[in-house]
Amino acid sequence: MNETKNQYYTEITAKHNLFDLNLKEVWRYKDLITLFTKRNFVLTYKQTILGPAWIFLNPLISSIIYACVFGGIAGISTDGVPQLLFYLCSNAIWIYFSSSVNKNAHTFTANAGVFGKVYFPRLTIPISNVLSAVIQFGVQMFLVAGFLIYYVLTGAVRPNWHAWPLIPLVLLELGMLGLGCGIIISSLTTKYRDLSILVSFGVQLWMYATPIVYPISALKEGWMKTVLLINPVTAPVELFRYAILGQGAIMPGALALSTLLSVLILIIGVMIFNKVEKTFMDTV
């Protein structure tokens, strides 16, 4: 009997190897990831009057609000960059990161119905959530591009074109970080529901600990700046704005730390996630 030669042979035991990340199987389900990603979009805008126009309206409205509140009322400097463009840009990159965390934080609880009835690699759902966030980011960049072209032509903004090739790396890093944080939280929420409530507050707090509504140059040296530099989101955000707006800086040290943290968090996240996914149906 050549039983073990069967290409679909699976063995299920109680033991779980932490380093068995099962990524090959995730790849086999790549069509599912595509479909989940598509579904995320289709469903958000079904039965709405404006439909996909919301993808543009959402960031535009919130950027205008930011420009009014932080730029107008609080009078926070944007280092000479036109306020609307500054906030559109910051908003796009932050929404990309925060929605990766927020959506993934509910992976297990939101999908318990499906997970309880059929097996597929659970990691497909968080991955598709991050991919949706990438696409949403891409769409928002069209909006940014529109304003950017105008301001570049009028000479108000001078982008650092040579740094543009680094933008995909910024996305990759933030994606890994968001995915990692999201799935760690979702793994813990299978037992403790409190966490999912905390997440939305935590993410909001995180935004203020990141130079999103203000440039890092607005801060003086001190503990607050140290916190900002340890925050793994800071360096990629600054790099992103450095490329697009010509404002901000490349901080090699902080960038290296941030990359290291992101990779570490992602690996730990996937390990915990894979451990939890095996039996979470018994506790959720």
Next chain:
Amino acid sequence: MSNTQENREVAIRLTDVKKMYKLGQIGGGTLQGDLQSWWAKIRGKEDPNTKIGQEQRLVGQTFMALNGIDLTVYKGEALGIIGSNGAGKSTMLKLLSRVTAPTEGKIQLYGRIASMLEVGTGFNGEMTGRENIYMNGTILGMTKAEIDAKMEDIIEFSEVREFIDTPVKRYSSGMYVKLAFSVAAHLDSEIMIMDEVLAVGDMAFQKKCLDKMRDAAKKEGRTVLYVSHNMNTIRQLCDRCIVLDKGKVVFEGDVEEAIGVYMGANSRISLYNDCDSIPREPIADGLMHIHSIELLDLESPVIYNNQKLKASISYSSKLDFPETAFRMIIFNGNRVPVGMIASQPEIKSKQGLNDLTMSFDLSLLAPGEYNGRIVLYEVDKYGNEVVHDVVGDAFTFRKEYYNPDNVTKMVWKPAVWGNINFPDAIIHNDGV
């Protein structure tokens, strides 16, 4: 049979599989509570989250949903799994379809699994039928290319072609189920697992599904695991059956025997049947109370061929009733009534304890296991029936054919022929 099985290819093998669940609430429910319990345990103190007065040994009490399952399923086999509620059927299917992991033991799967623990998993009301086919198919493990290749077959089988581009939230529940089953049935998997999925859909569609699954096993050599409480579909589909009870396999083998074991485990099969503990239905006025029914002149509750069933019924009456009538309804193993036997309203019941002995001619009854529901009633002067006591499932017996001269006598097939064996046809000419 056992010899040939040695050489057959294995599809699923379970080795000493156990699944444990904790009783009561899992954990303290909050991180703080869990930390407190953990800290108390470390210092050897009493758990502060234990309710006062709660017995210590009950804390952490566990429940074995599966308690050491050893099972081998071969390729191309349609295996039925039966057992009463809580026997561990669904837990077993959950482990096999990898929804949750076993606590102990090993499960080996030689092939892809398509599990239908629920029809329509992953269906989204906002999406159209076609979009849902893709969604559902990929969730179940198909690639988009595989679905494209089978799209026509799926739509054809589902019988909802006109509505395929309409959001499924507008579907009737029947259409929904048909579409969902079609997707699952067209999977390219080597192993199919199904939990009561046929309980939905109309008769015609149910039959179509059963045929489809039988083909999957017989013609395509796929392995089918089927769980149902409907013994008829088990009979129609499966060629081997296991009976689960309290997390263990208590029987493995022939389908009819397995059903017999399952039914036997469910009903008390004995000569003396105590009826006092059986809950009564409110249709009876309670003026009489049946205490017991005892089958007489038998060594076990089995009757052969034309043998009559003789029974003694003990009952008490609150008043004198000179014209009591008796009725017995016979049910088959699927709880379907097969027939009724009545007495004339001539039984004299006196106040107090009564003992009634009767015999019944059950020669028309086909072989199988049956149970009886007994009714004591009276017809009042207006012709209305006044029911004094009803005992459902009062006793169980088996009918068997005994034919020492003719060993080739056919085996009765209740699923196909029903439960009544009428007398042989009378031949008037010999057909030449």
